[in-house]
Amino acid sequence: MTPPIIYASAGAAVLCLGLFGFLAARHVLRRILALNVMGSGVFMMLVALAARTDPPDPIPHALVLTGIVVAVCVTALALALLTRMCRDEGSALLPEDRDIE
Amino acid sequence: MGPSEWLSMVMVSVGVFFFIAGSVGLIRLPDVLTRLHALTKADNVGLGFIVLGLSLQAGSLLELMKLLLLWPLALLASSCACYLVAEATLLQSRRGPGARRHVR
Amino acid sequence: MTQESWMEGTLAAPLLGAVLALIAGRSAASAIGILTALVGSAASIGLAFAVSRGGSFRYAVGGWGAPLGIDLRVDALAAVMLAMTGVVGLCISVYAVGYFRGKEAEAASSRTNTGPAWLFWPMWLMLWGGMNALYLSGDLFNIYVALEVVGISGIGLIALAGGSAIAAALRYLLLGLAGSLLYIVGVELLYAGYATLDLEQLRQRIDAQPSTWLAAALMTAGLLAKSALFPLHFWLPPAHGHALAPVSAALSALVVKTGFYLLVRLWLDVFAALGTEHVTTFLGALGAAAVLWGGVQALQQERLKMMVAYSTVAQIGYLFMLFPLASMSGSLTGALLLAVSHAMSKAALFMCAGSVLAVYGHDRIQSLQGFGALMPMTAAAFALSSISLIGLPPSGGFAGKWMLLSAALAGGAWWWAAIIVLGGLLTAAYLLRVLAFAFLEPVVASSTRAPRAMELTSLILAGMAIAMNFALLPLHDLLHAGGAR
C-alpha cells in the first residue's frame, strides 16, 4: 500500500459515487454537486498516477489544473441556468422529473 | 531534543488541546451561537499556541514572519465570519421558524 | 501560401473573430462576424485544396512535438469536415445577420425575455473555432478541451432563446458534462497504459488489454451521449427545437458531427488493432435503431422545428451505419458525403423553419397551409433540401446513400441496405407531409415578410446540398490523396 495506490482507489470510489449520484438524483443542484464529485474522483486518479514517479510527472498536474478550471466554468453556467429555470418555471427539477411521485 | 524543541512540543500540544476542546464544543453545544463561541474562542487560542510552538522551530527569519502573519489574519477572518454568521442567525430567528421550506 | 499557413488561418480566424466581437460589443459584432466567417471559410477551403494537392501533414503546436507537446494532424477526413464547417458556417452567419435584424425590431416593439442578441456573435464564432480545433487536433486531452469549448458555446447559444430552451440547455449541459468526464476517465486509463496522449502514437502502441477496452468503452459512451445517438438522443430534440433558428442550424448541421467524427477517428483508426468487429456492429445497430425511431418520432411532431430536430436524430443514425460497413470500399466516401450534404440540407431546413416562424409567428405544421405561395423561395429551399435528405437523385444525399447501399450489398449485408431504404421512406413521409401543406389552398395570410437574406441563404444551401451529387469524384480523390487513415 503506497499513497498513490490508496488515493487512486479512493478516487475510483469517489468517481463511482459521483456517477451514481448523477444518475439517481433529481434535484439539479444535487446533480451538479454529483458531477463535481465525480470530476474530483477522476482528478484524484490522475494525480495519483503522476505520483508513481519521483519527482512526479508534471503533465497530469497540468491536465488536472485545466480540468479544475473547466469544471468551475461549467458549474457556473449550470447554476446560472438552474436559477433562471427556477425563476421562470418555479422548479429546480428538469421537466421530465417534475410529475413523478 | 533541546529545550526549545521541548517547549515547542508543549506549546503545540496545548494548541491541539484547545482545538479538540473547540471541536467537542462544535459537536456537543446546542445552538449556532454557542457553537460559534466554542469555535472562535477555543480554536483561535489553539491556533495561537500552535503558531508560537512552530515559530520556535522556524529555520529562517522569513519563515518566522510568515508564521507570525498567519495568526492575526486568521483572527481577523474568523471574527468577521463569526459576526456574519451570528447576524444571519439572528435575522433568521426574527423571521420565525420554518423559513427554510421542504418543497419540491 | 503553404499548407501550414492555411491551417493556421483556419484555426485562428474564428478564435480571433470571437474575442474581437466580444470586445467590440453590440455595434460592430455582426460586421466582425461576417468578416471572420468570410476569412474562416476561405481558409478552410484553401486548406482542403492544399491537402488534396500535398497530402496529409502533422503540425507541432509550440514546436515540441508529441508526446510532450500537442500535435495537430490534418488529413483528408479533417479537411472535409473543416471545409463543411466553413461553407455551412458562412451561410449561417449571413442568415444570422438578417435574422437578428428582424429579431431586434421585434424586441424593440415588445419587451421580450431574451438575452442581448449580439452575444450570438462571440459565442457562435467561438463554437466555430472550437469545432475547427477539434477536427484538427491529434491529442486526446486537447480534444477534450475543444469538446468543452464546443459544448459550452453551444449551451450559451441555446440559452439565447430563453423560455423552454433554458431547461433544454440545462439537460444538454448535464449530459454533456457527464459524457466529458467519462471520456476523461478513458483518456486517463490510456495515459496510464501507454504514456502518451497522441492519437498516432497510441495507434502504434495499442494492445488488447482489459483496461484499454474499459477506456475505449468509457470514451465511446461519453461521445455517444454527446453525439446524441439513440438511445442517448433524448436531449437533442428539445435543445435543437427550442433554440433560435441560426443556432438550431449550427447545432443540428455541424455540432452533432463532432462526436461522430471522433468515434470514426477512434474506432476506425486508433483502436483498429483491438479487433473491433462486435463494436462496429453494435454502433451500426444503434444507428439503425436511431434511423427508425427518429423517423417515426418525426412523423408525429406537430411543430416544424421539432420535426426537423427529430429528423436529425434519424440522420445521425445513417452516419453510424458507416461502422459495420467500413471495410467495404467506398463506404467512407459515402458516409462523408452523407454527412456533408446532411449539414447543408439540415441547416437549410432549420433556416426555412426560422423564416416561417418569422413570418407566421408560430411553426405548427397544421396551420402553415399554403406557405409556399407566400414565401416561394423558402418553399423551394425546403423542397430541395428534402430531396437531398430523402436521398432522391440527383443530390448529395442520393450519392452518399448510394455509396453506402452499394457497399452494403457488395458485402452481402442486405439488412443494412434494408434499413437504409426504409429510413429513406420514413424521411420522405415526414418531409412530404410538410411540403403537401405548403401548396394547399386556401393560403393562410400573414402581413410580415421574411428578410431577403434569410430566404436566399437557405435556398443557396439547399442548392449546394443538391450540387453535392457532383462532389462524389473530387471527394473520392481527396480521400485518396489525403490518406484519411
Next chain:
Amino acid sequence: MSGDTLVLDLVLAGLLVFLAWRLLTLSDLFKATVLFIVFGVLLSLAWVRLNAPDVALAEAAIGAGVTGALVLDALRRLDARGPADEAQPLRLNLPRLVGALLVMGLGAFLLWSVLSLPPGWRGLSSETAAAMPRSGVVNPVTASLLNFRGYDTLLEIAVLMLAVLGVWTLNAEPMPPAEPAGPILDVLVKALLPPMVVVAGYLLWAGGHAPGGAFQGAAVLAAGGILLHLARPFNVANRGVVRLVIGFGFAVFLLVGLTLATLGGRFLELPERHAGILILMIETAAMISIALTFVVLFVGNARDNAGRDTS
C-alpha cells in the same frame, strides 16, 4: 513511506470517500453544500500528499473556494423561491438499483486496473525533465501549462470567456443591486484587500519557479473582488471596459501565438531566449482576465436578489 503517514493517508482517503457519500445522500442541500466545500478543502490536502502543490493551491482556491461560493449563492436564491431540498434523495428503487450495480461493476473494474498498473511507470517525466531547460521557467507544471501544452490553456481561457458570455445571456434583465452588508465586512475588506492583491501578484510571479501561477493568483484576486462585492455591492454589466478586460488575456495569448507563427516559427512556439518573459506576459494578462471572469461569474449571478421573487 513510514507507518504514521500511511495512517494519515488512509484516514484522509477514507474521509474523502465518506464525505462524497454523505453529501450525495443528505436530504438537506445546504448541509450537502457545506460538506462539498469541506470535501474540496480535504482534497487539496490529498494533492499535497501526492506531491502536487500546484493542484492543491488551485483546488483550495478554485475547486473549493470559487465553486463553493457559487453553489452557496445559487442555493440561497433557490431557497428564496422554494424548492431547495429533496426529502429523500437517492432512495433505492429498481432503476436506481440497476444503476448502482452497473456503477459498482465499473468501480470494481477501475479499481482492478489501478491495482494492476505495472511498476516502474515513468509517464512523461523524463521527456519533461529533458525539455525543461528550453522552457523558460523552472516549475515543470507552469512549463507544461504555458509552453508544452500552452494550446490547451489557450482553449481553456476560451472556456472561461464563454462561461461569462453564458451568464450574461442568462441574466439579461437589469437587476437591483443587493443590500449592503454591515460595517464589519467593510473593515474586513479594508484589511484584507491589499494583502490579497499582494498575494495574487506573488503567486503569479512565483509560478515560474515554485507552485503558483496565473490561475491560482486569479482565484485569490477574485476572492478579493467577491468580498468587496459582498461589502459594497456593485454590478459588472457588460460594458466596454469590462468586456475588454475579460477578452484581454485570451487576445494577448492568441496574438502572441500568431505573431510567433508569422515570424517564422510555429503557432505558440515560444523562442527559447524569450520564453520566460513571454510566459510572464501571457500569465499576467491571463490573471487579470481570469480574476474578473470569476467575479462576473459570481456577481452576474448574485445581482439576482431576493427582491425579485415578488414579480
